[in-house]
Amino acid sequence: MCGIFGIYGHKDSARLTHLGLYALQHRGQESAGIVVSDGKTVRSQKGMGLVTDVFGQEAFEKLPGHISVGHVRYSTTGSSLLKNAQPFLVQPSYGSLAIAHNGNLVNARQLRNELESSGSIFQSTMDSEIIVHLLARSKKKSLEERIVDSLPRVSGAYSLILLTKNELIAIRDPHGFRPLCLGEIDGAYIIASESCALDLIQAKYLREIEPGEIVIINENGLRSIKPFPERRHSFCIFELIYFARPDSSIFGGNVHLTRKAQGAQLAKEYPAEADAVMPIPDSGNSAALGFAEESGIPFEMGVVRNHYVGRTFIQPSPYIRDLGVKIKLNPIKEVIKGKRIIIVEDSIVRGTTSLVRMKTLRQAGAREVHMRVSCPPLKHPCFCGIDFPTREELIASSRTVDEIAKFLGLDSLGYLSLEGLFKAMPLPSGKFCAACFNGDYPVCPPKEAGKHTLESSKTNLSTCGIFQFVKIKHKVSA
C-alpha cells in the first residue's frame, strides 16, 4: 500500500508535501520521497524509512519550487530497496517525468516482458515503471496524449500523480480501487490519497477524483478529462474497514462513523453479556465504541498502546511483526482481572497476532474473552494493492469460525456478516470491491500459462512486484 500527495502552485510546495506525507504515513512506512519542480529544474529526495527519517529541516532548502509530488511506500520483503522508492523520476526524451503510484497492476509481468524484449531497460522492480516505459514508447506528442494512448493497456489499480517541469497530472483508474481526492489552499491545487492530508495543512477539501478521471493542472488552471470507457466501480472496502485514517472521508463517508456503524451492526448480530467492551487499539477503537453504544456495555481502555511504534499490519520484517505484538500493546491487569471482556478487532488476517493478544488477556486475568470482528472472514487474497498473504495463510480460508474461536482460545467469536458490512457503508454495495470476502474480482488476472496459481503463490501478491497468473478463472469463480 502507498500514499500519494501532490500540489501545484504553492511556493512552499515541498514543505506542504512533506506535511501531507506525514498525515499519510499510515499508508506506508518503508520509504518516502518528494520530487519538486520550480518550472526549470526538477529535484528529488528519497530515502528508506519514515517521512521524518528521510527529510530533515535542511531538506527543503534543496527542494525549491511550486510543483511537488510525494509518496510513502509499503512493500513486501525483498523489494524493500531504495531503487524502488517513489516518486520514480526519469528523463525521457520529452522532458523530466516523476510518477507516484498507489495500487497494483495485474498484467504487469506480461507488459514488462513485452517491453524488455524490444529493448526497454528497467531501473526498478516496481510495476509502476511499466507505465513510464509505455509513455516513452508512445508515438504521441504531448504527455496527455501519451497517457490516453498508453493507459488502456494496463489493468488493475492505479491512483497516480505525475509531475513534469510545469504540470501536475492526477489519474484514477476506471474502477476507482484506491481513493484520491482534490483540495485547495491559497489558490494552489492539491491531490491526496486521503482527506486527512488536506486537514493537516488546513487546506479545503473539494471533491474526490472520479474513477477514470484525468486531472491536468498547469499555468492555465485545472482541466479534467475522462477519455477511458466506463467500468464497474470497485472501491476497496478494506480501506474503510482498516486502512484509511478514521478522520478521513473517502468513498462518500467519514471513516470513523462508518466503523462505528459496523460496530453497532455487529452488536446487533452478535451480542454478548460482559463487563466491558474494549478495542484493540487503535484500529478497533471506532467499531468498539459503536458496539458499546449499541449494547450499553461500558467502554473500557484496558490495553495500552506504546506510542512510539507503528502499525503492526504494515511492518515489512517478520521479526519486528512478532516482537511488535508484545511491544505495541500492554494490558492493564488491574482493569482486566476477573472481568468478562468483549474485545473488538477490525479484522483477523493470519490469526497469529490475535493469538498472542488473547493469551496476554488471559494472563492478565480476564474471566471471559469474547471477540467480535467488524468485518466478515478474510478468505481471498487481493491483487489490487492490499498486502494480504496467500490464501493458505489467511486463517479464515481454511478454518470455520468455530475452529478459529478454538484456535484463539475464545469464549465466543463473531464476525460481521457481509450484508451487515454493506449496510454500514456510505455507498451502495455495488460500488465496492469486496473480493477479499467474496472472491468476486472486478479485474481478472489474465489467462496465461505459468506455474503459479492464484491460490498458491505468495509472489503473486506483491504490492509493487511482478506476478504471473495461470488459468485461474474457474477457481476464483468457484
Next chain:
Amino acid sequence: MCGIFGIYGHKDSARLTHLGLYALQHRGQESAGIVVSDGKTVRSQKGMGLVTDVFGQEAFEKLPGHISVGHVRYSTTGSSLLKNAQPFLVQPSYGSLAIAHNGNLVNARQLRNELESSGSIFQSTMDSEIIVHLLARSKKKSLEERIVDSLPRVSGAYSLILLTKNELIAIRDPHGFRPLCLGEIDGAYIIASESCALDLIQAKYLREIEPGEIVIINENGLRSIKPFPERRHSFCIFELIYFARPDSSIFGGNVHLTRKAQGAQLAKEYPAEADAVMPIPDSGNSAALGFAEESGIPFEMGVVRNHYVGRTFIQPSPYIRDLGVKIKLNPIKEVIKGKRIIIVEDSIVRGTTSLVRMKTLRQAGAREVHMRVSCPPLKHPCFCGIDFPTREELIASSRTVDEIAKFLGLDSLGYLSLEGLFKAMPLPSGKFCAACFNGDYPVCPPKEAGKHTLESSKTNLSTCGIFQFVKIKHKVSA
C-alpha cells in the same frame, strides 16, 4: 524528565535494557544510552533521538555482558547535547562507573562551584555529574561507602542506577520524588522507573524501591540498606496525573484507574449538559472515560491522533511544539459539528496548546465546548524534575479560572479541586508532593545571594542544568 532501567545477571542484558527503555520512551525522547559490563570490560553506546534511532540491530553485538544500565533523557533547550546524554560513564581511580539519573538536584550550583574551585573538571553541564565527582573525592574505599559518605551532601530528587564492572546499585532519594521499582526475570534482577518496562519484557514486578533505600546487586545477590535519615515522603503527584504511562503501577496504584477516579470526581464537582465527552488523546483518555461513566454522557473519540509523533509536552524544540499542536490531532468534523462537547484535559500549562485545540474544535463546528481539567490549576514551578515553565508562563499563576475560560473561548471550564485530587489518589495526601498546585516545597532551595528568583528565571528550572536561588524562602511560604 528521564527514564532509567538496569538489569543484573542476564546474558542478553543490553537487549532487555533496550526494550525496557522502549517502554520508558515517554519519559524522555531527546537522547538514549546503554552501558553494559561483561565483568571485565564496560562498554557504552549513546546517541541523540529516540531509542530506535540510537540502537540498530547490530548495536547489541557490540554490547555483550550480563549487567546493563540504560537511560532516556529529556532536557530543556540549550543543554540538548550528546555530552549530556546518559548513562554518564567515567573512569575514576577505583574503576569504571556509569550513572543513570532521574530527578533534579536543588543545590547543584553550590556543589559544582565548590568542586571546581578545588580542581575538579566537569565534562558535562548535567547536575548528575556532581554526584560522580563527590564519589571520586570521598576518602572512603568501596563504592558503597563512598555513596553513604557523599549522598547526604546532595539535596533534591534522585532515582539513580549505578553500574560498575561487577555491580548494579539502585538508589532512591529519602523523599522518594521519582518512582523506581524492582523486578525479576529468569533469575536476573531489574530496576526500572515504571512497571510498564517490566511488563514489556514479561518480567515479574516485585516491589517499589523505598525512599532512602540503596539496593546493591552483585554476585552475592541483592542487599538493601537504608543509611540516610528518614524524610517526609514526597511522591510527585504529577507523575500520576500526567507523566507515567497508564499501564504502570506507581506510588501504590495503577495509573489508569487513578486517572479514571480523577475523572469521576471531576464529573461530580463540575457536571455539564452535553452530547459527548471527549478526551484530548491520549493523555486525557482515562479521565474522560471516568467522567463519561460517572456522568452517563456518551464517550466519543472525535479527535484523531497521528501515531507517528511523540507527546507534545516533552518535545524540546518550540518550533515542533507549535507545529505539533496541528500535526498531532485532527478533529472529525462529521462527529463534532453541531454538538455540545465536554473535552477532558489532564492539565493546562501555558494554555497556548489548549487555545489552538479549542479553536480547531470551534472550526469543526462544535456548538458548545466545556473543558474539564483533571487536576487543580498549576501555579508553581517544579524544582525536582518536571520541566514546567517559570511561574509567569503558567497561565493559572496570574489568571483566574474565569479569565482562563475566556482566554480559551470556552462555554465553561472546571478544574478538579485539590481535595478531589487527593481523594482519587492511591495513597494518603501526606505522601505526595503537590507543590506545583499549593507551593508547599518539601526541599527548600538554599538561601543564596544571586540575581535570579524562583519566580523570574527560566534557567532556574532546567531539569539537568545548573541554577541559582535567591532569598526566596519567604516567597514560597507566601
Next chain:
Amino acid sequence: MCGIFGIYGHKDSARLTHLGLYALQHRGQESAGIVVSDGKTVRSQKGMGLVTDVFGQEAFEKLPGHISVGHVRYSTTGSSLLKNAQPFLVQPSYGSLAIAHNGNLVNARQLRNELESSGSIFQSTMDSEIIVHLLARSKKKSLEERIVDSLPRVSGAYSLILLTKNELIAIRDPHGFRPLCLGEIDGAYIIASESCALDLIQAKYLREIEPGEIVIINENGLRSIKPFPERRHSFCIFELIYFARPDSSIFGGNVHLTRKAQGAQLAKEYPAEADAVMPIPDSGNSAALGFAEESGIPFEMGVVRNHYVGRTFIQPSPYIRDLGVKIKLNPIKEVIKGKRIIIVEDSIVRGTTSLVRMKTLRQAGAREVHMRVSCPPLKHPCFCGIDFPTREELIASSRTVDEIAKFLGLDSLGYLSLEGLFKAMPLPSGKFCAACFNGDYPVCPPKEAGKHTLESSKTNLSTCGIFQFVKIKHKVSA
C-alpha cells in the same frame, strides 16, 4: 579520463579489483565502483571519491564472487554525480550487465537522440549508457552477437570491460586510443588499463589487448575475436607524455624511459646554462632526469610535494585546482635562492598553474628561470577522452612561444618539437594520435547542424557527456 580493471576466475576477485583500482587511481579520482558476480548474483558498490573512500574493509564481505569489474572515473564539472559513477549495472531482458568504459564516443548525441525518440529511457548522462541501450535493442540472441551487431554504430574511443553473471568481456576500439592490457594471476585472467595494476597485485603481464579485439573470458577459458574492419591505429600520445604512470608499460614501451628520452631530446633541442635542473614534481620527474643526464647539469629537487593531495590536472573543482597550486608544491628557498634553474614540465595547458609556480620560484629567489616542456605546444582539444579545455583556453592556441615565455616571466622557454617527440616514442609515429599538437583527428566528428563549434564550446569536450559538432571538418584540416 578513467581507469578500468576486470578479473575472471579468482575467489577474492573484488579485493583484487580494489587493489587494481588503487593502482589506477591516477586515471580518475571522482568516483569508484566495483561490480562482482558469484555466478548467480551480481552485486555492486559505488561511491564518490577515492577508492579508499568508497571501499572500507567490510565492503568485501558484501562483494563475494569470482568475476569482478571495477572503474575509477574523472569527469568534467556538472556531471559529477553518483548516477554517473561506473561500472554501470543494468538488468536488460537477457540478464544482468555491467559496463566499465574508458574513452569517449564522438557520435554520442546523435545516437542518444535516436534511441530516446524511439522510447529508450536513459538513467545517466554518460555516453557509455548508449552502448547499453544499443545492446538491448539488438535483435541478436547472445551478448557476443549483440556486441558485434551494435558496436560498429559507435565512433570514438572505447576501452571496455563488460561483466555478466558468468562472463567477462574486454573490448578495445579499432583505433586503440586508450590502453588496455591482459594479465594473469593464479590461473585467473585480468584486464587492466595499465600494467601498473598488474604489478601491484603481483600478476603476470601477458600482452596488450589489440585495437579492434574482443576478448571473451568464461568457464571455457579465453577466446579472442576481431570482427570489426581494421582502422588506422591512433594510440593517444598524451598517455605516454602525461597520463599513464611511469612504472606502466603501454603502447610498446615503458613510460618512465619514454619520458626520459623526451627529456634528453629536449636537452639537445633547447640547451641552457644553469646551476640545476629541477622537475615539477611528480609529472616532470622523468623528463627532468633525462634532461639532466643529457646536459650534465645537476638534478635537484628544490620543490617539495605534499603527499596528501592528488594531481592538479585532474581535480574537477576549479576552487581546488587554484588552491592546489599552492597546496601541492612548496619551493625550498635555501636551494633556489640565487640559482639559475631549469624547470622541466611535462606540458602546459592553460598556463595559469605554471604562472603561479614561476612566481613562487621567483619569490624563493631564483636568479634565472628557464622552462623546458617535454612536448610540443598544445593547440587542439581532444574528443577521445583527455579532458583538455576548449581551444581558446589552451594558451598555445593563441600565443607564440615567445609570448608564453613573457606571460610566464621566464628567462627562456623551449618546447620539444613534434619530430623530437616522435623520436622518443617506443613505436613509429604513424601509430599515434597526436591531434592535440597537430589537429589531425583520426575520428571525425560528424557533420551536424548545431550551435557549438569545435573551437568554442567547453561542452563539446566532456569526457563522458554529450556534445554536438558543427561543420568543423575544414577547420581541423586548417
Next chain:
Amino acid sequence: MCGIFGIYGHKDSARLTHLGLYALQHRGQESAGIVVSDGKTVRSQKGMGLVTDVFGQEAFEKLPGHISVGHVRYSTTGSSLLKNAQPFLVQPSYGSLAIAHNGNLVNARQLRNELESSGSIFQSTMDSEIIVHLLARSKKKSLEERIVDSLPRVSGAYSLILLTKNELIAIRDPHGFRPLCLGEIDGAYIIASESCALDLIQAKYLREIEPGEIVIINENGLRSIKPFPERRHSFCIFELIYFARPDSSIFGGNVHLTRKAQGAQLAKEYPAEADAVMPIPDSGNSAALGFAEESGIPFEMGVVRNHYVGRTFIQPSPYIRDLGVKIKLNPIKEVIKGKRIIIVEDSIVRGTTSLVRMKTLRQAGAREVHMRVSCPPLKHPCFCGIDFPTREELIASSRTVDEIAKFLGLDSLGYLSLEGLFKAMPLPSGKFCAACFNGDYPVCPPKEAGKHTLESSKTNLSTCGIFQFVKIKHKVSA
C-alpha cells in the same frame, strides 16, 4: 608523533589552521581537530582520519573566530579513539581551555596516579590530560601563573599550544625536544610545529620558539617569558633524519640540505661501484641526491610511488603496514634489470619493510643491490615522542651490520657513522638528543617499582599512553 598549529588575530583563523594542519599532515594521520574562539564562545571540531576527512567546506562556517588551535595526531594501536583526539577542550572553573600537545611525558603514570587518588576524573588516556588537571589543581589565579606553577612537575617532551577564550599560549619544554616556530601573517601571529606550515599559507617565518620559552599572545600583543631553569638542549635528531618535511627549516637548518649533506657524507664513508643511485621514495630522496652528487654515479628513479597512500612508518594498523610495502612502491623493471643499484634509505627500523623492498628489487632483475642508510643503526627506543618499537624489535639492537645485510639479502650495507651524522647537522652535536643511536637519554625515566623494563615493554613506548619504568638507570647507562 603529532603536529600542532595555532593562530591569534585573524578573522579566518580556522581556515588557516586547517591549511596549516594540511601542511603538517605527515606528522600524524590518525585524527585531526581544530578549536576556535571568537572571544566569547569556544567551539571545537575533531574526528578520526586525515585533515581532509575531518573538515569539509561547511566546517568553517561553524568555526568562527580569530583565535584557533589545531592538532594532527598519530598514536599507537589501542588508544586510537576519538576521545584521544586533540585539541583537548575542557571547561575548568577559570574558563574554557584547549590544549594541543606534541611530545611525550615520562612521568605520566606517577602524576596520573597522584591526581586520580585525590579525586580527579580523567576523560582520556592521553598524557596531555595530566597537564590540564595540574593546571586546574593549581591554587594560582591566572592561567599564566598556573602554568609556571604546574609545568615544573612534568618531565619529558612537550611542545604545547593552549587556547583560551581570548589568549593563545605556546610552550616548548626546556630541553626543546620537538620543534616549534613562530610566524606572522597580516598582523596575526602563528605558532607551528614546522616552517612548511607557514609557507603553505604564505606567512612570514620569524624564529623558533626557544627551549623553555612561554609565549603569550593576546590583545596586548606578544609577550615572552622563560620562567623555568635552563636544561641541556636535546633537539630530536630523528626529526631532521626522517620526520620533518624536507622543505621545513628546524633546529637551525633546512631539512633537505641537511639530508643531502648526510648522503654526501655517506658516499664518502661507504662508496660503492654501481650503475645508479636510487632513493626509496620519498624519504630517501634528499640523501640519495647527496650521495649521487658526491659519488658521481647517476641518480635514477627506478621505484615509483603511489601518490594516493600515506607514509608507511606512521600507519597504525599492522595490516596496512605490511600491505603498504607493496602498495606504495613499484619498481620499474626496464630500469633495474641487469643493473648494479645503490639504494639509499633514511633509516631501518624493524627491517621487515626493507626486506620486502629488497626482494622486489631482486625480482625486478637487479644484478647487485647495495644499501646505504643515512643514519647510524637504531638501537634504543624513544621516550620523547617518536613511536619506535621496543628494543627487541629494532633490528639493529640485536644484529650486527653484517647480519642485517645478510638478512636483507644485500650485496653490501653501509650505515652513516654517528660522527658523520653530527657533521651533517646544522648545529653542534651537543644540542641534539641522539639517544635512539647512543642510548644517552637526556630525561631519565623515574626510578619506580614495576614489572616492565625499558627494554622489554612495548607499552612503555606509547606516544600518548601511560607507561611505567623500572630501575633502569643502570641499564641505559650500560
